[in-house]
Structures are given as C-alpha cells and as structure tokens.
Amino acid sequence: MERVNFQVIEKKWQKKFALSNLYNKKGKKFYCLEMFPYPSGKIHMGHVRNYTIGDVIARFKYMKGFNVLHPMGWDAFGLPAENAARQNNLKPKDWTEENINTMRKQLKMLGLSIDWDLEVSTCNPDYYKHQQELFIDFYNLGLVSRKETYVNWDPIEKTVLANEQVINGKGWRSNAVVERKKLSQWFFNITKFSEELLQDLENLSGWPDKVKLMQKNWIGKSYGCEINFKIDNLDKNIKVFTTRPDTIFGASFLAVSIDHEISKNFVNNNDFKKFQEECSKIGTTEEALANAEKIGYNTNLFAKHPFIKGKKIPIFLANFVLMDYGSGAIFGCPAHDQRDFEFATKYGLPIIRVVSEKKDDQKSDLLEAYTGTGIMINSEFLNDLNIAQAKQKIIQEIEKRKIGISKTLFRLKDWGISRQRYWGCPIPMIYLEDGSVVPVEKSELPIKLPDDVDLNSSGNPLENHTNWKKTVQKKTGNPAIRETDTLDTFVDSSWYFIRFCSPNYKDAPYKLNDVNYWMSVDQYIGGVEHAILHLLYSRFFMKAIKLSNKKVNCSEPFKNLFTQGMVCHETYKDSNGNWLYPEEVDKQSSGKVLKKSDKSEVKIGPSESMSKSKKNTVDPETMINQYGADAVRWFILSDSPPEKDVQWSDTGVISASKFLQKFWNLSQLIVNRKEKKTLKKELEDFEIKINSTKFKIDKAINNFQLNVAIAQFYEVYKYLNDAIDFQIDNKKLKENFKDIIKLMIPFTPHIAHECLANLKCIDANKWPNINKKILENLAINMVVQVNGKTRDVLNINRDMNEKEIDKIIKTKSKAQKHIVDKKVVKTIYIKNKIINYIVK
RNA sequence: GCCCUCGUGGUGAAAUUGGUAGACACAAAGGACUUAAAAUCCUUGCCCUUUUGGGAGUGCCAGUUCGAGUCUGGCCGAGGGCACCA
Numbered sequence: 055m056e057r058v059n060f061q062v063i064e065k066k067w068q069k070k071f072a073l074s075n076l077y078n079k080k081g082k083k084f085y086c087l088e089m090f091p092y093p094s095g096k097i098h099m100g101h102v103r104n105y106t107i108g109d110v111i112a113r114f115k116y117m118k119g120f121n122v123l124h125p126m127g128w129d130a131f132g133l134p135a136e137n138a139a140r141q142n143n144l145k146p147k148d149w150t151e152e153n154i155n156t157m158r159k160q161l162k163m164l165g166l167s168i169d170w171d172l173e174v175s176t177c178n179p180d181y182y183k184h185q186q187e188l189f190i191d192f193y194n195l196g197l198v199s200r201k202e203t204y205v206n207w208d209p210i211e212k213t214v215l216a217n218e219q220v221i222n223g224k225g226w227r228s229n230a231v232v233e234r235k236k237l238s239q240w241f242f243n244i245t246k247f248s249e250e251l252l253q254d255l256e257n258l259s260g261w262p263d264k265v266k267l268m269q270k271n272w273i274g275k276s277y278g279c280e281i282n283f284k285i286d287n288l289d290k291n292i293k294v295f296t297t298r299p300d301t302i303f304g305a306s307f308l309a310v311s312i313d314h315e316i317s318k319n320f321v322n323n324n325d326f327k328k329f330q331e332e333c334s335k336i337g338t339t340e341e342a343l344a345n346a347e348k349i350g351y352n353t354n355l356f357a358k359h360p361f362i363k364g365k366k367i368p369i370f371l372a373n374f375v376l377m378d379y380g381s382g383a384i385f386g387c388p389a390h391d392q393r394d395f396e397f398a399t400k401y402g403l404p405i406i407r408v409v410s411e412k413k414d415d416q417k418s419d420l421l422e423a424y425t426g427t428g429i430m431i432n433s434e435f436l437n438d439l440n441i442a443q444a445k446q447k448i449i450q451e452i453e454k455r456k457i458g459i460s461k462t463l464f465r466l467k468d469w470g471i472s473r474q475r476y477w478g479c480p481i482p483m484i485y486l487e488d489g490s491v492v493p494v495e496k497s498e499l500p501i502k503l504p505d506d507v508d509l510n511s512s513g514n515p516l517e518n519h520t521n522w523k524k525t526v527q528k529k530t531g532n533p534a535i536r537e538t539d540t541l542d543t544f545v546d547s548s549w550y551f552i553r554f555c556s557p558n559y560k561d562a563p564y565k566l567n568d569v570n571y572w573m574s575v576d577q578y579i580g581g582v583e584h585a586i587l588h589l590l591y592s593r594f595f596m597k598a599i600k601l602s603n604k605k606v607n608c609s610e611p612f613k614n615l616f617t618q619g620m621v622c623h624e625t626y627k628d629s630n631g632n633w634l635y636p637e638e639v640d641k642q643s644s645g646k647v648l649k650k651s652d653k654s655e656v657k658i659g660p661s662e663s664m665s666k667s668k669k670n671t672v673d674p675e676t677m678i679n680q681y682g683a684d685a686v687r688w689f690i691l692s693d694s695p696p697e698k699d700v701q702w703s704d705t706g707v708i709s710a711s712k713f714l715q716k717f718w719n720l721s722q723l724i725v726n727r728k729e730k731k732t733l734k735k736e737l738e739d740f741e742i743k744i745n746s747t748k749f750k751i752d753k754a755i756n757n758f759q760l761n762v763a764i765a766q767f768y769e770v771y772k773y774l775n776d777a778i779d780f781q782i783d784n785k786k787l788k789e790n791f792k793d794i795i796k797l798m799i800p801f802t803p804h805i806a807h808e809c810l811a812n813l814k815c816i817d818a819n820k821w822p823n824i825n826k827k828i829l830e831n832l833a834i835n836m837v838v839q840v841n842g843k844t845r846d847v848l849n850i851n852r853d854m855n856e857k858e859i860d861k862i863i864k865t866k867s868k869a870q871k872h873i874v875d876k877k878v879v880k881t882i883y884i885k886n887k888i889i890n891y892i893v894k
Numbered sequence: 895g896c897c898c899u900c901g902u903g904g905u906g907a908a909a910u911u912g913g914u915a916g917a918c919a920c921a922a923a924g925g926a927c928u929u930a931a932a933a934u935c936c937u938u939g940c941c942c943u944u945u946u947g948g949g950a951g952u953g954c955c956a957g958u959u960c961g962a963g964u965c966u967g968g969c970c971g972a973g974g975g976c977a978c979c980a
Contacts, residue, residue: 267898268975276979296980309980348978374978384980392895393978465979585975692919693906701906705920712933713919750910762908765918837914842961844914882960888913890960 058718058805060682060711067804068165084120085572086112087551089580089588090127093153094134097160099621099664099690099702100581102674106687107618107696107760108579109166113800114755116167117821123572125554126161126168128154130177131478131543133211139477140509146477147505150177160675164683165803172557176546177477181553183500184563185545186482188595190493191602193483197243200491204313204378205470207235212513213473214239240481240539241468244594248273248464251593260614262697265585272586274465279449280381281458283308283357286366292316292357295380295463299452300444303433304387304408306398308357308369309350313377316353316369326351326371333373348374348397360457361434372397380463388423395423408433409441469591471542476507476515478540484525485535495528501536514538547588548595551575551611566605573608582617589615616758619699621690623670625659633669636704661701672702684802685711691801692764714805717771717798721809723778724791733781740782743773744790745828751797752824764801770794788813793822838869839890845869856883863889 088108091101112124128150135146142149154175161168174181192198206215210230214237225232244251252273255266278297285292292308310316312333320326329351350370359365367385374393375384388398388405398405405420409428430436435451436444452458472481480501482494494501504522507515516522516538523536549563555572556565574596580588589612596611626634628649639656640648647656664671677686689710694700747770754763774791792815798806799818810818830852836859838846846869848862860881864870869891876893883889 264899264974271897271976274976274979278980294980298980346978372978374980376979379979386980391980393980463979465976582974695907698907701920703906703920706906709920716934753910759908761906762918765908768918835914839913839961842959847914880960882913884913887910888961890913892960 058715058808060684060804061679063808064163064165064683064804067807068162070807071165071167071803072162072170079121081119081121083123083572084112084115084577085123085551085575086115086577087123087125087554087575087579089578089584090129090547090550091157092129092132092134093150093157095153095156097157097674099672099674101157101161102164102686103621103690103696103700104579104581104618105161105164105166106690107616107758108577109164109687109803110691110755110760110800111577111579112167113803114821117796117799117819119821122167123172123554124167124169125172125174125557126166126170127172127174127550127554128157128176129543129547129550130154130175131182131540131546133213133475133477135477136475136509136515145505146509147177150477163675163678164687167803172554174550174553174557176479176543176550179500179502180560181550182479182546184553185479185541185549186499186501187496188549188563188599188602189482189541189545190496192242192598193493195598195602197246197598197601199241199243199468200238201241201468202236202238203470204234205237205239207233207237209233211475213475214470237472239470239472240483240537241470242545242594242598244469244591245464245466247594247597248275248466250597251466251590252464254593254610258610258613258615261612262582262615262617265582265589265615265617268585269590272466272590276463276465277460278463279452279458279460281360281385281452283360283385285369286356286358288355290316292369292383293381294383294385295461296385298387298390298445299448299458300430300433300436300441301387301390301408302361302385302448303436304389304406305359305367305385306388306404306406307367307386307394307401309372309375309384309386309394309397310353310369311375311377311382312351312371312373314371314375314382316355317371320351320353320371329371346373348372348393348400350397350401352401360452360455368403370397370401378467379465389420390423390425392423392425395420406432408436469542469544469594471545472539473542474514474517474538475540476503476509478543479546480516481537481539481541483537484527485537486527486532487534491537492527498528516540544587544591548591549599551578551592552596552599564599566603570605570607574611574613577614577616578612579616579618581620585617616697618696619694620663621702622661622663622699623672623702624661625668625670627657627659629654629657633667635669636672663699664702672704677707681707681711682714682804684714684805688714688764688802691760693761695761696758713768713771714802717767718805718809720771720775720778721791721795721812724788725812727778727784727787729784730781732783732786736781737786740777740780740786741790741825742828742832744770744794745825746832747773748793748797748822748824749826749829752821755800760801767794767798767801796820796822834886836886837888838863838867839888840869840872840893842890845872852886856881856889859883859889 086108088104112122116122130150135150138149139146176182189198208215208225208228208230210228211225215225215232224230252270252275255269258266276297278295279299281294281296281299282291283294292310294308312330332349350372353369353371355369356366357369359367375382386394386397388394388403389407390409395405407420408430409424410431411426411428427441430439430444436447439447449460453460480503482499482501483491484494485491504519507519509515511518523538525534525536526532527534552564552569552573556568559565592611597609600606600609623636626636626639626647628634634649634656638650640650642648647658648654649656662668662670674686685707689707690700692710693706747766751763751766754760754766777787792810792813795806795809796818807818832852833849834852836848836850837844838848846867848867850859864873873891873893878891878893880892881889
C-alpha cells in the first residue's frame with residue numbers, strides 16, 4: 055500500500071485553510087478564543103495542546119453552521135524581551151517581531167482554523183494607542199488612582215509586582231525574594247467592583263467550579279462590624295474591624311499594626327525602635343511572616359471597653375496585624391482566636407471564655423483557642439444566645455450606642471499597574487510644573503515608546519532617556535514631564551478579546567456594534583494558572599468598559615471557560631546531575647536509558663510539566679516534521695482528558711501517526727472497492743453502528759471529552775475495516791464512511807480533508823446529520839442478574855416487556871440454572887437496562 | 895492552619911451519572927507471517943479449574959440499596975488554592 059505523504063498534503067490543505075471563505079460566515083455567532091501566547095521564541099507543547107483543543111471546538115462549530123470568530127494574537131510586551139535584547143544586543147521590538155514571525159509560522163504548521171486577518175499584537179502602537187484611550191476613560195471614571203503604598207519590589211527585575219505576582223514571597227517570574235518598598239504607584243480601582251465581581255460569579259455557569267471558588271476566595275468577602283475604642287486619657291479613638299463582635303466580652307487587649315498612625319507617638323522611643331528592628335528582622339516574605347512568632351510592643355496606653363464600665367484593656371503594637379486590611383487594628387479575644395491566644399499566652403494577658411461548647415464546660419483551662427460553635431457565657435446580655443444570634447444582637451447594640459457600624463470587608467486589593475520597565479505600554483499621564491498630574495489629550499495618542507533606549511544601565515530606561523519624558527501640555531503649551539512607568543502587561547491581555555471584534559478599527563478601542571455582536575466569548579480556553587490574575591482583570595475591564603459606555607451590553611467577558619492541563623514529560627539526569635534533553639538520551643529495550651554522547655547511564659526522573667530549566671521539553675516543530683501535524687494533534691488529544699495533565703510520549707505519537715496511515719489506507723480501499731449487492735439486514739446493522747458512533751463522538755466533543763471521541767475513532771476504524779467485506783453497496787458504504795471522516799476534520803483536518811477529496815466529497819465542511827431514529831430502534835443489552843450478580847447479558851429488542859424477557863431468561867439464558875429450583879422472592883426490572891432476580 | 899479536588903490493571907484512561915468495571919491506547923509476554931529483522935496481524939493480562947465455569951476486585955473501614963467506581967460517614971494518601979485577612 056502506498057504511504058501517505060503528510061508533508062505534501064498538510065502544505066496543500068494549509069493553503070486552502072488560509073482562504074477564509076472555507077469557513078461559514080453565516081449563522082449564529084460563536085466566539086472561540088484561546089489565551090494568546092507570549093512570543094518567547096518558539097511554540098511549546100503547551101501551546102500545541104491549547105490551540106489544538108481550541109481548533110477542535112472552532113472547526114466543530116464551523117461545521118455545525120455557526121459563524122465562528124477564531125482569532126489569534128500576541129501578548130507581546132514583557133520583560134523577557136528586554137533581557138533577551140540586552141543579552142543579544144538587539145532591540146526588544148526586533149526580538150519580539152522575530153519571535154512572532156517564527157511562532158506564527160509554527161502555528162500555521164498545525165493547520166489551525168485561525169482567521170489570521172484579525173491578528174493583533176499588544177506591542178503595536180495601533181493596539182496600545184487604544185489601551186491608552188481606555189486608561190484615560192477609566193481615569194475619567196475615577197477608576198484610576200495614584201497612591202503611595204508599600205509595594206512588592208522585585209530586586210532582580212527592578213520592578214513592582216502585584217500581589218498576585220508574588221508567589222510564596224517570591225517574584226512569579228524571577229523567583230527572587232520580594233522586598234517591601236514604599237513608592238507612588240498607579241492603580242486600577244478594581245475594588246470598586248468587588249461586590250459585582252463576586253456576585254456575577256454566580257451567573258458563570260460555564261466556568262469550572264474550581265476557578266470560581268478561587269476567585270471567590272481571592273475577593274474574600276467577610277461580614278462583621280467596626281467598633282470604636284476610646285483611648286484612656288487621650289482624645290483619640292482606635293477603629294477596629296471584627297467578624298466576631300460576639301466575643302467582645304472576651305476582649306483582653308487591642309493590637310495595632312506598626313504602620314498604624316498611633317505608632318507615630320513612639321518614633322522617638324528607643325524601645326519602639328528596637329521593636330521595629332526586631333519585626334523587620336523576620337523578613338518580608340509572606341511565608342516568613344506567617345510562621346513568625348507573634349511579638350508585641352506595649353504602648354502603656356489603655357482602651358476603654360465599650361460594654362464593661364470601668365474596664366480598661368492594654369494596647370499593643372503587634373507584628374501580626376496588617377495595616378492594609380480593615381483598619382489596621384484588632385481587639386484580641388484570646389479564648390476564641392488562635393493568634394490572640396498565642397499572643398496572650400506570651401504576654402500574660404487574661405484569657406476569658408465567652409463561648410462554651412457545653413454549658414457546664416467552662417472551668418478547664420484552654421490549651422488552644424476554641425473557634426467552634428456554642429453558646430455565649432460571661433457576656434452579660436448576650437449570655438445563652440448562640441453565636442449567630444449574639445452577633446446580630448451585639449451589632450444592633452453597637453449601632454444603637456453609636457460606637458460602631460456593621461461592615462462588610464473585602465480581601466481584594468486595588469490593582470497596582472505601574473512598572474518601572476521599558477517594554478510596556480506607556481501610561482498616558484503628564485506631570486505639570488504646579489505638581490498636578492493630568493492625562494494627555496486623546497488626540498496625542500499613541501504615546502509611543504522611543505526606539506533609542508539604553509537598556510544596560512540599571513533603573514527605568516524611560517526615566518533615563520535623555521528627552522523622551524520632556525513634553526508640553528497641549529492645551530496650555532506649558533512644559534510637562536511624562537509618566538515614565540509603563541503598564542503591567544496584564545493590562546494588555548485584559549481587553550484583547552474585545553479588540554478582536556474589530557481589530558482594524560482606527561477610531562476607538564472597539565466598534566460598538568461589533569462588540570455587541572461578538573461578545574461575550576462563547577468558549578475561552580487556556581491554562582488554569584490564569585484562574586485568578588488574568589481572568590479577574592479581564593472581568594474588571596469588561597465591567598469598566600461597560601461603565602464607560604452604557605451601550606455596551608456585555609458585562610462578563612467569558613461565557614464558558616475551559617482550563618486545560620499541562621503537557622508533561624519524564625526528566626533525565628546524567629551521572630553528574632545535569633539535566634538532559636530527551637533527544638540527548640537513548641532508551642534501550644532493556645529499559646535502561648543511556649546518554650547518547652558517552653553511553654553513560656541516565657537517571658529517569660518523574661514526569662513533570664515541560665520546562666526549559668529541566669530540559670524535559672519536546673520541540674513541536676521537530677515532531678510535526680517527523681510525524682505530521684495531524685499525528686501531533688491526534689496524540690496530544692488522545693491520551694488524557696483535556697482538563698488533566700498529559701504525558702508526552704514518543705511511542706504515543708508514533709502510534710498516532712501509524713493509525714492515521716492505516717485510516718488513509720482504509721480510505722484508499724474504499725475508493726477502489728468492488729461493487730457489492732446490499733443485504734438489507736447487513737446495511738441496517740451497519741447504519742446503526744455508524745450512527746451510534748456519530749452520536750457518541752458528537753456528544754463527546756460537546757462535553758470536551760476529546761480523548762473519548764478519539765477512542766471512538768479507533769473502534770469504528772476496526773469495524774469499518776471489516777465492513778469492507780459486508781454485503782453493502784458502494785454508495786451506502788461510502789456515504790457512511792464519509793460521515794465518519796467528516797467527524798475527524800476537527801481533530802486531523804489535513805488528512806481528513808484529503809481522504810474526503812479522494813472520495814469526491816463535495817460538502818466536506820458540513821457536520822453530518824445523525825439519524826436518531828435508527829438509534830431509537832437499536833437493540834439493547836439487557837443485563838440479567840441473580841441476587842445482584844450478573845449471570846447473562848441478552849441482546850434483545852428495545853422496549854420488550856418483562857414477561858417476554860422472563861420467558862427468554864427461563865428457557866434460553868445462561869442465568870436459568872441460578873433461578874430454577876429456587877424461590878424467586880422479588881424481581882427488579884428496569885426497562886432496557888437490567889433485570890435482577892432475588893432468590894432464596 | 896483553612897478551603898477545594900482527586901485516589902480504577904505495569905501505564906494513560908473509559909464507564910450512558912446508581913445498573914455488564916477496565917472501552918480505547920501505551921508498555922509487556924506469547925504466537926502468526928518472514929531465512930532473519932523491520933512492518934503488520936492475532937492472543938493473553940488477579941485467584942481457583944484442563945475446559946465449560948466459579949470467585950475476588952475501583953486507596954482503607956463501615957453504611958444506604960435488589961444492586962455502589964458512582965451516594966453517606968470516618969480514616970489514609972496525592973495534588974491544587976489561600977495563608978497572621980481579625
């Protein structure tokens with residue numbers, strides 16, 4: 055049999071895929087989007103998986119008659135471009151563009167049904183001009199502010215990181231230990247949407263619960279109240295936020311953050327300085343802070359207990375109270391909060407129980423804080439209430455006495471967007487001589503990045519540039535200085551899906567009609583690592599854009615979200631402990647693995663997600679050249695469910711390639727098949743099998759069970775191979791075979807189209823009809839059980855009644871010997887499924 | 895510490911959502927074809943029985959049910975998210 059030349063047919067069909075008229079441009083809209091890539095150099099297997107999954111969905115929808123939007127772009131700003139440019143003495147722009155060209159070429163090799171006319175790149179002034187417009191819109195809406203705050207400073211990247219970019223106290227990209235630094239920064243006031251961002255999660259039924267939960271926890275809504283404590287002998291109050299106002303009678307101290315304004319009273323105090331030093335010694339990483347011992351500084355001030363006349367409780371400055379949550383002060387109730395318990399134990403403060411699990415259990419000493427349910431004790435008017443009732447009552451009382459107010463707090467913080475880097479979108483703000491800061495005129499946009507920057511000196515290249523920042527205010531002609539910070543690259547990716555709706559529109563970031571037609575994204579696909587950052591920011595952008603233009607009728611950007619798993623590969627180390635690439639090792643049939651260069655033994659490590667640092671990567675382009683794009687696509691979908699990690703295996707892709715070859719062989723056999731006469735019964739059975747396969751595949755794709763769909767193709771292949779010899783005429787056989795191949799187009803578009811062309815198929819891009827009537831008449835397998843144990847399976851007509859079945863079982867079935875001579879106590883009969891005899 | 899998810903052959907996984915456990919694939923062993931190899935195809939896969947058969951079996955222990963991989967409770971293990979958030 056002739057071997058199919060993958061290279062030739064893939065090139066041939068990719069030319070046709072490039073003509074957008076191949077795709078349906080009518081019908082109901084369907085916006086299919088995969089997270090766009092950062093152009094780091096070459097595509098990796100993670101991209102292959104992501105975009106192949108997306109392509110299956112997009113092609114599936116095209117074929118089902120939808121008008122599909124399936125674009126691609128580049129998340130092209132970012133620090134690696136600067137680093138690479140510095141190392142290779144290039145311009146970030148040139149480096150980025152070169153990578154884009156490479157990766158575009160590679161993506162095209164995969165045969166994706168992308169509409170390349172819509173391509174956008176975030177580093178292109180045509181794109182970031184509109185981002186600057188949006189920034190100004192947001193500014194005018196009061197959604198942008200400038201704040202002096204402690205920031206997460208990455209000492210390697212010399213830039214500020216958002217909280218979300220700090221992972222275990224380290225920079226998400228550099229892995230450097232993050233420092234605390236006070237800087238003036240630009241913020242998007244994402245917290246203005248806290249409630250909405252939380253509420254609207256409820257409507258996102260097409261999102262994984264896991265992702266919604268992560269966002270919910272991140273937003274972190276908590277109910278409680280604020281209480282004012284009067285400081286004794288001082289005309290001052292300390293505001294305290296608590297979610298447990300019910301435990302107020304157990305309060306034995308106040309603890310206040312070191313950054314709280316009250317600590318200003320002690321700046322000249324040597325003990326305080328010592329304490330401050332001690333705190334800073336602990337380090338600034340969240341991990342270190344979380345595990346650090348709780349220490350305090352006794353201010354010798356006292357607060358009046360708001361409900362116990364004459365009672366005074368000491369005020370401490372404490373390292374475990376955070377300034378940027380609540381009001382930076384708490385009341386300590388050691389009996390019912392573990393942190394307070396540790397603190398009180400250390401400083402010998404009273405531990406007063408106010409919640410008791412049982413009424414009589416109040417004498418034993420606590421070994422740790424009790425945080426469970428119970429009823430109130432030692433709490434005057436709250437006694438005998440449960441916690442919920444007590445909370446309600448005390449808040450009423452607090453409000454009545456005007457010493458506080460019920461309050462809801464969010465953990466979510468505003469989004470710091472300033473970056474002291476060159477390769478990002480310039481922030482369109484200017485500083486005037488009178489000290490005010492104003493946006494530039496929209497007509498001046500884009501504020502372009504300069505080409506001639508020095509990336510080799512430290513600090514912010516735009517700040518260091520000789521004249522870039524010098525400008526004049528257009529309206530007045532007065533001299534002004536440009537903002538030299540650039541935007542966090544997460545801003546770039548927070549609205550690209552909107553730009554895709556009208557990517558070439560020059561007048562505004564989006565064309566209203568196009569956005570209202572295409573948005574929201576019907577299917578968004580990407581890695582779960584973006585569950586919080588990117589998705590939350592994008593949701594914020596959509597809401598902010600809607601706020602700036604009431605005619606936009608979309609408030610959530612992504613209707614359905616699918617998060618795919620990672621691509622993994624085993625790791626290899628030589629005897630010196632150096633990582634080795636898979637192509638540097640040889641696998642022996644004995645199971646041993648040897649280093650190719652010197653035949654030394656190689657240690658195999660566990661399979662981990664592919665990363666350059668561990669060298670467990672496989673180059674997609676090499677694989678495509680070797681086995682064909684279809685085989686690579688097929689394998690990466692076949693082995694695991696898309697939401698789980700998949701193990702890359704060379705033998706797997708080889709077998710995928712072999713299967714496609716066999717499938718092609720089969721199509722040749724069918725093309726050249728000799729005519730046969732049809733036997734009615736054989737044709738019926740055949741059509742039942744083909745239709746049930748079609749049904750299962752269609753359903754599997756709908757459910758994102760692409761691995762299950764592929765298993766169906768393997769199964770039906772075997773069947774079709776036998777079916778060649780069935781008594782079925784060529785027309786019927788080919789018709790059914792064509793339908794099966796059409797189902798393969800989303801998975802392996804090149805070879806499927808090639809086979810269909812050989813079969814002279816004229817409507818290849820139309821999803822075949824499934825004859826449900828045939829399926830309804832399908833014979834079923836009736837399971838026959840005795841005492842719950844399966845004794846036989848009967849292939850019988852659908853909807854047969856119990857009596858008939860009982861007759862068959864008692865005369866012909868293998869189960870009869872388990873029933874005869876025994877008393878049938880009960881029979882459970884589930885139509886078309888099972889019959890279970892209970893015998894004694 | 896808190897929250898969430900998941901435990902099925904040597905491996906990746908299926909299982910119509912409470913109804914034949916292990917589809918499909920990888921790897922392995924045996925066989926066919928071949929002078930041989932490659933390629934291709936077939937068979938096997940826990941225990942007992944020569945076979946027909948029978949039994950055990952979805953991390954562990956209990957429970958609900960005619961029937962549990964699927965539901966409930968407890969335990970053990972793995973992964974993920976958050977982490978001094980008051």
